[in-house]
Amino acid sequence: MFSDRFDQLVQALRILPSVGPKSAQRMALHMIMKNREGAIGLAQALTEATDHIHECTICHSLTEDDVCHICSSHERDDELLCVVESPADVMAIEQSGSFRGKYHVLGGHLSPLDGIGPEEIGIPYLIQRLSQGKVKEVILATNATVEGQATAHYLVEASKHLPLHITRIAQGVPQGGELEYVDSHTLSQAVHNRMRMK
Amino acid sequence: MFSDRFDQLVQALRILPSVGPKSAQRMALHMIMKNREGAIGLAQALTEATDHIHECTICHSLTEDDVCHICSSHERDDELLCVVESPADVMAIEQSGSFRGKYHVLGGHLSPLDGIGPEEIGIPYLIQRLSQGKVKEVILATNATVEGQATAHYLVEASKHLPLHITRIAQGVPQGGELEYVDSHTLSQAVHNRMRMK
Structure with a gap:
């Protein structure tokens, strides 16, 4: 709309999950108009992250080292x-x-x-x-x-x-779940896997 | 969580409008796991846009030139x-x-x-x-x-x-607006600014 680079930025933002054309436009405008420093920081963080983060050789989770901090x-x-x-x-x-x-x-x-x-x-x-x-x-x-x-x-x-x-891991009614709104498959699992209380 | 650079990326994504901690995490994971090429493209687009887009000297809209394409x-x-x-x-x-x-x-x-x-x-x-x-x-x-x-x-x-x-610009009931759901201030404006049809 304003320039090629603006359109390219809007396009690039579309890779983010659940960001459609309208949100991408809003994000691009917000950064260009109100937070250029943040945008530069984001560009750096993206480059750093893609350069250094990879799979842990043991557990295949994400890490910057050979072996992640949990392993x-x-x-x-x-x-x-x-x-x-x-x-x-x-x-x-x-x-x-x-x-x-x-x-x-x-x-x-x-x-x-x-x-x-x-x-x-x-x-x-x-x-x-x-x-x-x-x-x-x-x-x-x-x-x-x-x-x-x-x-x-x-x-x-x-x-x-x-x-x-x-x-x-256990399957059943989630914390705070009201039976009225829980789907019947979950409910039948919860009844089937019932736990003894006394 | 996984590494400092991951946390920094999550933090950097928080500058985007209506992106909270959960969405930022989801975005970071999505890019690192599934679309590194897109993430690198986004970093480039951000750098290019912040480097080249500025205000039009005439209308103060956004452009890459001295004067925007509309002016x-x-x-x-x-x-x-x-x-x-x-x-x-x-x-x-x-x-x-x-x-x-x-x-x-x-x-x-x-x-x-x-x-x-x-x-x-x-x-x-x-x-x-x-x-x-x-x-x-x-x-x-x-x-x-x-x-x-x-x-x-x-x-x-x-x-x-x-x-x-x-x-x-005219103020009144928006296109497709049902009077029942339009706020009373808008409605009173719409009555006040009524237009002659015959």
């Missing part, structure tokens, strides 16, 4: 391994403060129709990691979606021969 | 001048396709409590521009807010001595 920590329980689909899930579980073991990031879930089989999400490497004998319990924390469930079931089968406890 | 166009009516608060308003009016004259961007509105008087939004320069005699009609398209209205009224007073038509 290299001596304060975390080596016997507990939480398997998740993506680094975003590591972040979510860390923010919940509920887990003090280590992680393994698959980088996706099984999806045969999209050509994503066990090799593509590094399951052989995970099995090899588990075979070293350090891990005593694997917590399967893949998503509660059809693909996440299938991936969890596949992992149980694939590690059958190993002397491991395998658990799955 | 330098021979196809636009020099006798019609539309006064707006910001380049975003130029963009909105251009996108409506309803105006073929030229623009003047104030860069704000009068707001005495914030120390913004006529000088701060360049009203003396606008009056000087109008005094050159080229412009025959000024369309006041400041926002329909209290400050926008006050700015419009001030401009009418300040250009009283000039042989000009001065108009204000």
Whole structure:
């Protein structure tokens, strides 16, 4: 609209998730008109981040070093391994403060129709990691979606021969959930997995 | 969370309008995990835009040249001048396709409590521009807010001595508006400014 570079900036902002043409325009204008310093800072942060952040060689989460700070920590329980689909899930579980073991990031879930089989999400490497004998319990924390469930079931089968406890994160009514508004699949799971109180 | 540079990127994304901590995290993860090329492109677009885009010396809208493409166009009516608060308003009016004259961007509105008087939004320069005699009609398209209205009224007073038509963009029920849901101030304006149909 104002110039080619302005249009290019609007276009470039469209890569951000849930940013449409109108929001991109608003963001571009906001930065050019009101926060050029912030825009320059953002450009630098993007360059720095893309240059230095990569996968941890052990757990496949994100890090700037060879091994991430969770894998290299001596304060975390080596016997507990939480398997998740993506680094975003590591972040979510860390923010919940509920887990003090280590992680393994698959980088996706099984999806045969999209050509994503066990090799593509590094399951052989995970099995090899588990075979070293350090891990005593694997917590399967893949998503509660059809693909996440299938991936969890596949992992149980694939590690059958190993002397491991395998658990799955609980599924049921979320905290603060009102039964009236919870979908019936979740509700039937919650009834099926009911816990003894007395 | 994953590394300092990741946190810095999340922080840098917070300058974007209506991006909170959760969205910034999601954006950072999306770019690092799924679209590094896009992130590098965005960094470049930001640098290019902040380096080259500045105010037009005539209308104070945005441009990469001395004079923007609207001010330098021979196809636009020099006798019609539309006064707006910001380049975003130029963009909105251009996108409506309803105006073929030229623009003047104030860069704000009068707001005495914030120390913004006529000088701060360049009203003396606008009056000087109008005094050159080229412009025959000024369309006041400041926002329909209290400050926008006050700015419009001030401009009418300040250009009283000039042989000009001065108009204000119409205020009333928006297109598709259902009277039931329109606020009463707008409705009373719409009744007051009713237009003769026969």
